[in-house]
Amino acid sequence: MRRTDTRTPNTTPLPAAIQLPWWPGNWDPWMPHQLAAKLADIDARWCVVGGWALDLFTGVVHREHEDLEIIVPRDSFPLIRQRLEPELTFYVSGAEGQWPVDTAGTAYDKYQQTFGRDESTGKFVLDVMRVADTGVWELANHPEIVRPWSESIEFTGAGVPYLRPEQVLIYKALGINDAEEPRLKDSNDFLYVLPYLEPGGRAWLEHTLALLRPEHPWLRTLDLVTTG
Numbered sequence: 001m002r003r004t005d006t007r008t009p010n011t012t013p014l015p016a017a018i019q020l021p022w023w024p025g026n027w028d029p030w031m032p033h034q035l036a037a038k039l040a041d042i043d044a045r046w047c048v049v050g051g052w053a054l055d056l057f058t059g060v061v062h063r064e065h066e067d068l069e070i071i072v073p074r075d076s077f078p079l080i081r082q083r084l085e086p087e088l089t090f091y092v093s094g095a096e097g098q099w100p101v102d103t104a105g106t107a108y109d110k111y112q113q114t115f116g117r118d119e120s121t122g123k124f125v126l127d128v129m130r131v132a133d134t135g136v137w138e139l140a141n142h143p144e145i146v147r148p149w150s151e152s153i154e155f156t157g158a159g160v161p162y163l164r165p166e167q168v169l170i171y172k173a174l175g176i177n178d179a180e181e182p183r184l185k186d187s188n189d190f191l192y193v194l195p196y197l198e199p200g201g202r203a204w205l206e207h208t209l210a211l212l213r214p215e216h217p218w219l220r221t222l223d224l225v226t227t228g
Helices: 032-038 050-058 074-084 106-110 165-174 184-196 199-212 218-227
Strands: 047-049 069-073 089-094 097-100 113-118 123-131 136-139 142-148 153-155 161-163
Touching (some): 047 050, 050 161, 050 184, 069 074, 074 123, 089 106, 136 165, 165 184, 165 199, 184 218, 199 218
Parallel strands (some): 047 161, 069 123
Antiparallel strands (some): 047 069, 089 097, 089 113, 136 142, 153 161
């Protein structure tokens, strides 16, 4: 999933990008439990996001996943990289293509997505999104929407951290770049997870979505569920 970074634009030209195919056929994503084993005891906050986070919440894999996405604080990315780099090469990914992390220059600050690639297979296995961490979770492009990390991350019984489902769904509701309508698979994810949401999580999602997109089609569904 390609996302737009929200930091102040840097007018310095970007280095020349390389073109590494990143569509689904060039992904062979790790499973969340595999990644958790590799990052065991690391001194960095991280959690699974996207569709996999919803399946970790419900305990059921309800569809195939094209990738594995996690978020980490920007300052913690070097720790993640150091732990995984014996197996992976990391590339900053943006609209122009990709850049090896060490030569990404201004692209590193412009784009938050960082793909981990297994060079022995040529497949991407992990999407690491480097995010701001001011002590709370903050919704991209909406700094007024925050939540304590203690209320934002849950763990499976096996210890895999994932972002709360209502917070995953607000990303999906707003579209890839906070501008488009939800994709079909995101709307399907919403309908799948909705019966599992706790009342507090459902209320948070409805309230937040009403603030940001008062005409959003998911609000009618949320209202029907709430009012019965």
